[in-house]
Amino acid sequence: METPRSPFAGPMPWRNRWARPELAGEVTYPMWTDERRLRHPVWRGPRPDRIPAEVRR
Structure with a gap:
């Protein structure tokens, strides 16, 4: 699922690996945070009941 392109138009202030x-x-x-980054994120697990198109910030 890894892809070399960022989904964002502008440059990112940090290095990332991107996935479809x-x-x-x-x-x-x-x-x-003020920079619109998550503070102390914790992965809870997959959500098979959701599709990526439904996810919103």
């Missing part, structure tokens, strides 16, 4: 949105998962976090 083929699966949905659940992540918990206490807050967003």
